[in-house]
Amino acid sequence: MRALFWLRGAMSVALAMSASAAEGRAVMTANSGRLDMTSLAADTIDPKAAAIPVIPTINGVFRGAGLKRGEFETSSAFQARQDSIGGLRALLSGGPLLLDAKVNQTNGVDAHFDPDAELLSFVVHSHESMLTVGGSYSTITVVNLGAVAGAERSYVGQNAFGAKAVITKSGQKFYGVAFSVKPEFPSVNYLEQSTLAVKMGAAQAKREIPRLKAVFVMQPVQPGIATSIDYKTATFSDPEEHTYEGRYLLGTFSGVVVYSGITGKVLARYPEGFGKPTEASGSAAN
Numbered sequence: 001m002r003a004l005f006w007l008r009g010a011m012s013v014a015l016a017m018s019a020s021a022a023e024g025r026a027v028m029t030a031n032s033g034r035l036d037m038t039s040l041a042a043d044t045i046d047p048k049a050a051a052i053p054v055i056p057t058i059n060g061v062f063r064g065a066g067l068k069r070g071e072f073e074t075s076s077a078f079q080a081r082q083d084s085i086g087g088l089r090a091l092l093s094g095g096p097l098l099l100d101a102k103v104n105q106t107n108g109v110d111a112h113f114d115p116d117a118e119l120l121s122f123v124v125h126s127h128e129s130m131l132t133v134g135g136s137y138s139t140i141t142v143v144n145l146g147a148v149a150g151a152e153r154s155y156v157g158q159n160a161f162g163a164k165a166v167i168t169k170s171g172q173k174f175y176g177v178a179f180s181v182k183p184e185f186p187s188v189n190y191l192e193q194s195t196l197a198v199k200m201g202a203a204q205a206k207r208e209i210p211r212l213k214a215v216f217v218m219q220p221v222q223p224g225i226a227t228s229i230d231y232k233t234a235t236f237s238d239p240e241e242h243t244y245e246g247r248y249l250l251g252t253f254s255g256v257v258v259y260s261g262i263t264g265k266v267l268a269r270y271p272e273g274f275g276k277p278t279e280a281s282g283s284a285a286n
Contacts (some may be wrong), residue, residue: 100216
């Protein structure tokens with residue numbers, strides 16, 4: 001059984017995913033707790049095991065970039081914040097990050113079901129963005145894994161001729177990963193989608209899709225964070241002002257694993273076999 005991943009952005013790609021173990025092979029089940037690479041090697045992952053939350057982690061690293069004591073912050077509170085930021089910095093300097101990618105919630109990883117063909121496929125949305133990295137601008141491939149909308153407010157704007165209009169001002173912050181090295185994926189025609197998907201009945205898909213889980217794995221690189229900001233200026237014909245801010249963890253792409261949030265069964269891996277022991281290591285162990 002195979003699942004399909006599509007990466008959408010400036011280009012379209014299909015990522016063939018291995019989604020089942022060979023018949024007769026013993027099923028491994030990961031231990032509860034924090035997810036790690038050993039967990040991802042299992043054919044079944046504990047649905048209660050936690051991946052790294054994207055938004056609080058990125059915000060913590062972002063705030064730590066210019067860490068200084070607040071005017072009304074106590075010494076103990078500042079020390080606790082320093083310790084927390086130190087832990088996040090240690091996280092970024094360690095091994096791979098296993099990030100919680102919310103399926104069908106962030107426009108990062110989506111699931112699509114074809115009821116006629118009874119096929120479930122997965123989509124990873126990516127795009128090119130101009131980011132600030134260490135004080136320099138670079139065009140980098142990013143995947144959004146979280147978003148927070150800001151409060152909306154209105155004010156009266158006026159142009160040089162005295163004409164007035166009510167302007168609606170809003171904002172949104174996007175969180176995710178930025179690839180320091182652009183991943184290489186084979187391009188494919190979208191018409192091939194139905195030939196590379198998980199076979200699943202409609203009743204099961206209806207239960208599974210709302211509770212699907214995905215882990216996005218990356219290897220962080222310094223300086224660890226990349227940012228972007230973009231503005232939409234209001235006009236009289238379109239009186240809406242919008243600010244888009246991006247905060248991304250900078251690194252190299254390792255892989256993606258999608259699994260059932262009900263049973264924990266792994267449904268898809270990219271690259272194919274990602275996280276599983278290699279044949280060479282398996283032979284050596286035997």
